Amino acid sequence: xxxxxxxxxxxxxxxxxxxxxxxxxxxxxxxxxxxxxxxxxxxxxxxxxxxxxxxxxxxxxxxxxxxxxxxxxxxxxxxxxxxxxxxxxxxxxxxxxxxxxxxxxxxxxxxxxxxxxxxxxxxxxxxxxxxxxxxxxxxxxxxxxxxxxxxxxxxxxxxxxxxxxxxxxxxxxxxxxxxxxxxxxxxxxxxxxxxxxxxxxxxxxxxxxxxxxxxxxxxxxxxxxxxxxxxxxxxxx
Amino acid sequence: xxxxxxxxxxxxxxxxxxxxxxxxxxxxxxxxxxxxxxxxxxxxxxxxxxxxxxxxxxxxxxxxxxxxxxxxxxxxxxxxxxxxxxxxxxxxxxxxxxxxxxxxxxxxxxxxxxxxxxxxxxxxxxxxxxxxxxxxxxxxxxxxxxxxxxxxxxxxxxxxxxxxxxxxxxxxxxxxxxxxxxxxxxxxxxxxxxxxxxxxxxxxxxxxxxxxxxxxxxxxxxxxxxxxxxxxxxxxxxxxxxxxxxxxxxxxxxxxxxxxxxxxxxxxxxxxxxxxxxxxxxxxxxxxxxxxxxxxxxxxxxxxxxxxxxxxxxxxxxxxxxxxxxxxxxxxxxxxxxxxxxxxxxxxxxxxxxxxxxxxxxxxxxxxxxxxxxxxxxxxxxxxxxxxxxxxxxxxxxxxxxxxxxxxxxxxxxxxxxxxxx
Numbered sequence: 001x002x003x004x005x006x007x008x009x010x011x012x013x014x015x016x017x018x019x020x021x022x023x024x025x026x027x028x029x030x031x032x033x034x035x036x037x038x039x040x041x042x043x044x045x046x047x048x049x050x051x052x053x054x055x056x057x058x059x060x061x062x063x064x065x066x067x068x069x070x071x072x073x074x075x076x077x078x079x080x081x082x083x084x085x086x087x088x089x090x091x092x093x094x095x096x097x098x099x100x101x102x103x104x105x106x107x108x109x110x111x112x113x114x115x116x117x118x119x120x121x122x123x124x125x126x127x128x129x130x131x132x133x134x135x136x137x138x139x140x141x142x143x144x145x146x147x148x149x150x151x152x153x154x155x156x157x158x159x160x161x162x163x164x165x166x167x168x169x170x171x172x173x174x175x176x177x178x179x180x181x182x183x184x185x186x187x188x189x190x191x192x193x194x195x196x197x198x199x200x201x202x203x204x205x206x207x208x209x210x211x212x213x214x215x216x217x218x219x220x221x222x223x224x225x226x227x228x229x230x231x232x233x234x235x236x237x
Numbered sequence: 238x239x240x241x242x243x244x245x246x247x248x249x250x251x252x253x254x255x256x257x258x259x260x261x262x263x264x265x266x267x268x269x270x271x272x273x274x275x276x277x278x279x280x281x282x283x284x285x286x287x288x289x290x291x292x293x294x295x296x297x298x299x300x301x302x303x304x305x306x307x308x309x310x311x312x313x314x315x316x317x318x319x320x321x322x323x324x325x326x327x328x329x330x331x332x333x334x335x336x337x338x339x340x341x342x343x344x345x346x347x348x349x350x351x352x353x354x355x356x357x358x359x360x361x362x363x364x365x366x367x368x369x370x371x372x373x374x375x376x377x378x379x380x381x382x383x384x385x386x387x388x389x390x391x392x393x394x395x396x397x398x399x400x401x402x403x404x405x406x407x408x409x410x411x412x413x414x415x416x417x418x419x420x421x422x423x424x425x426x427x428x429x430x431x432x433x434x435x436x437x438x439x440x441x442x443x444x445x446x447x448x449x450x451x452x453x454x455x456x457x458x459x460x461x462x463x464x465x466x467x468x469x470x471x472x473x474x475x476x477x478x479x480x481x482x483x484x485x486x487x488x489x490x491x492x493x494x495x496x497x498x499x500x501x502x503x504x505x506x507x508x509x510x511x512x513x514x515x516x517x518x519x520x521x522x523x524x525x526x527x528x529x530x531x532x533x534x535x536x537x538x539x540x541x542x543x544x545x546x547x548x549x550x551x552x553x554x555x556x557x558x559x560x561x562x563x564x565x566x567x568x569x570x571x572x573x574x575x576x577x578x579x580x581x582x583x584x585x586x587x588x589x590x591x592x593x594x595x596x597x598x599x600x601x602x603x604x605x606x607x608x609x610x611x612x613x614x615x616x617x618x619x620x621x622x623x624x625x626x627x628x629x630x631x632x633x634x635x636x637x638x639x640x641x642x643x644x645x646x647x648x649x650x651x652x653x654x655x656x657x658x659x
Contacts, residue, residue: 058611060293066602088602099452105374106360106367125363126286126356128296129374135452137598137606141296141356144287147611162285163356217599220451 008156009177020179023203025196030115031170032197032225033184034207035089038232039191040065042073042087046183046192050091053171053182055155057146062138062168063091063183086231089191091183092117092138092168093216093224100130100139109165115197115225116170124164131165135220139167170194197225264645267638274635277628278353286356288628293609294621295595299629300354302591303636304347305443306472306584308381309465311343312440313473315388315432316466317503322429328499330655331492334395335484336477338647340436341388343476346640348381353632373446384439391428392651394421399652407650440469447590455532455594460518467511472583474504475576480644482573490653494567501572505560508579511586512553536593540622544589552582596620 009017042065050056050063066088069076075083094117100109101117108124111117131139142162153159156173160166171181179185180194195204204227207213213227281288291298318336321329352358368375393407398421401408411417441462447453448461478500484490522533536545556575565571597620598606605619625633 059607059609059616061607061616064604064607064617066600066604068602070603072603088600090600099450102369102371103373103450104369105372105378106363107369108363108367123360123363123367124357125360127354127374128356129372129446131293131296132595133450133452135599137293137600140293140607140609142285143292143609144285161357165356 007177009174009179017179020174020185022175022178022180022194024199025202026199028198029196030198030225031175032094032115032195032204032227033170033181034193034195034204034213034227034229036191036193036207036211036229037086037088038229039187039189040087040089041189041191042067042085043188045186045188046089049182049186050168052154053174054157054169055146055148055153055159056140056166057148057159059147060140060166062140062166063089065089088216088228089183090136090138090216091226092170093136093222093226094168094170096223096225097221099133099135099220099222103129103133105129116172118169118172119164119166121160121164121166126163126165128165135217135222139165141165260645264642267642267645270638271635271642274632274638277631277635281353281628281632282358287610288626290624290626290629292618292621294598294606294618295592295623297354297591297595298623299625299633300350302587303633304350304354305447305465306587307343307347307350307640308440308443309469309472309583309587310476311340311347311384311388311469311473312436312466313469313471313475314343314477315340315391315436315473316470317474317477319429319432319436322426323433328496331490331496332477332481332500334392334651334653334655335481335490337388337391337395338644338651338653339477339480340473341385341392342640342644342647343473344381344385344388344439345643346636348385349636349639350633351378353636373442373449377442377446380435380439380442384435387428387432387435391432392647394425394428395655396651397421437466440465447594452599453594454529454599456590458518458522460514464511464514464518467507467514468583468586470507471504471511472580474500474507475580475583478504478576479573479580482569484648484653489648494569497569497572498566501560501566501575504572504576504579505557505566508553508557508560511583512549512557515549515553532593532597535597536589541589541593544585544592548582548585548589552579552585556582592623596623 009020012020044065047061047063047065051061054062056062067073068086068088073085075085078084094115096115098109098111098117101111104110105127106123106125108120109117109130110120126141128141131141142160142164145162146159148154157169171179171183174181184192184194193203193207195202197204199205207229208227211229211232213229215222215224216226216228289298314336318329318333318340320326321333352361355361364375364378397408397411398413398418401411401413444462444465447456448458451457478497481490481492482497485492519533519536522530524530535541556579559565559571559575601619603619604615604617607616608618608621
């Protein structure tokens with residue numbers, strides 16, 4: 001199905017196309033992403049466009065926005081009774097030391113060699129050991145046939161078979177056309193930056209250094225390719 | 238549990254016409270239950286695992302629970318039998334064949350329980366084709382296969398001399414001369430050297446499927462493998478005691494009450510060992526009062542507290558108190574009751590491991606995990622109370638009936654009584 005679709009990237013205007021281009025990289029790119037928690041406004045645009053780009057069925061999310069606190073979109077009380085509100089956009093971290101890749105009995109989830117962790121839907125036996133191993137809870141299982149809000153397939157990639165595991169692919173279909181993942185170009189506040197972690201002077205490495213970017217659940221030792229930039233602003237609401 | 242009740246009727250069969258009728262009814266019942274199980278499995282295969290109570294939030298459930306429970310039943314029985322042989326405990330001899338047969342049937346069931354857990358069971362051959370050597374699941378499948386072959390061979394080794402005496406083709410050319418018999422004893426002893434470490438590895442590797450995952454705080458502990466061994470010893474020996482008492486009552490097996498008392502004492506020691514490891518685990522987890530101990534703390538409050546009490550008070554303390562009384566140890570009824578309670582306790586112990594280990598995500602921030610299927614209201618959940626569905630029960634009961642049938646047939650055709658020690 002996905003093959004006879006017109007590439008949406010080809011249909012873009014030159015300006016839109018330029019907006020989504022990946023840009024500079026080293027000779028041996030290790031793709032990664034930076035998520036700026038200072039810029040994130042918790043609007044879920046990236047989560048929604050991910051669903052439409054990748055035809056993620058109802059009930060599943062490859063990318064979701066957690067609220068740092070105890071209730072969804074509720075400010076958290078910090079020291080002195082001041083209120084703060086931050087979000088934690090969460091999708092596959094594309095770990096270098098990926099627990100899912102280690103435990104998959106049939107090598108259906110694997111390193112692509114450019115920093116991305118991929119899933120082979122035709123090989124997966126559906127044992128869900130990768131979901132057990134993943135500390136981030138970003139993998140989804142196809143418990144039933146995909147249910148969509150419309151009768152049509154909506155995405156730029158094919159539907160996944162029943163009984164297999166799926167997750168964020170960093171929009172590989174877009175990377176092939178030198179375009180950043182959809183969550184990146186669609187972010188209204190520019191909170192996401194995509195690029196090459198191997199490029200020592202690239203935007204990603206610079207941001208991580210200057211803003212003291214951190215790994216989510218660093219103690220798990222997974223070496224994620226997604227880094228978070230902590231919010232600096234400390235102005236109570 | 239039907240597997241426990243399994244051998245009740247059939248062994249009486251040769252005795253009388255009434256026994257034969259009961260045997261036919263029993264096998265008929267098992268076949269019907271197996272049929273229902275197969276139908277439920279086909280229904281699940283056609284509709285996907287959405288027909289189970291599992292979701293993205295609790296992605297393993299009843300099938301894995303029964304898998305590890307039966308691995309334990311298998312390993313425990315064989316550890317006791319082969320350790321008895323290795324250390325020259327002649328008193329264990331009458332139950333050796335029973336223990337070996339129980340171990341074989343249990344490991345076959347354990348392997349069967351994996352099938353319905355797979356989302357794509359028809360791709361099972363991908364396991365040998367594309368096996369990943371770093372996956373504990375591959376280690377476990379390997380040891381399960383080796384162990385299954387070994388224990389089946391073990392069953393045959395114990396039976397073949399008797400089969401040869403009966404002139405059965407199942408003896409596969411084994412002779413009955415004095416020299417052959419002496420060789421048989423040496424082969425059995427040599428086999429015990431392989432069986433004991435294999436049984437210990439079987440359960441350790443099963444523990445490592447869980448215990449090596451840093452993503453699951455309740456599991457990630459070096460005590461998992463030792464604790465799986467002790468819980469295997471409790472449940473495996475418990476089942477051997479129960480089956481032995483039933484077969485003795487049916488006249489298929491003879492042994493003295495002394496052996497019951499001895500096995501009861503051993504079971505009491507295993508219960509104490511299990512309790513000791515649980516104490517060590519919980520104390521270590523709870524003492525610092527740090528986030529790492531959250532999962533253990535959860536067991537001691539709210540909805541999990543009753544399950545925890547069933548595990549440690551009902552499942553460990555009560556049978557231990559029974560078995561610590563010399564007078565009660567001499568009563569097969571009390572020992573049998575303690576064994577049955579101990580088995581249930583270990584089952585609940587494993588249930589707690591699965592439920593509490595999985596029901597809470599690592600990053601406990603709202604709105605939680607997407608459950609994986611459309612549902613009323615939010616498609617997210619922060620925690621999940623897993624309840625198996627009727628389909629899951631039908632499949633589990635079908636597999637248990639398959640095991641009961643295997644054991645029934647094997648105990649009818651294979652001589653269960655090991656000749657007395659000379």
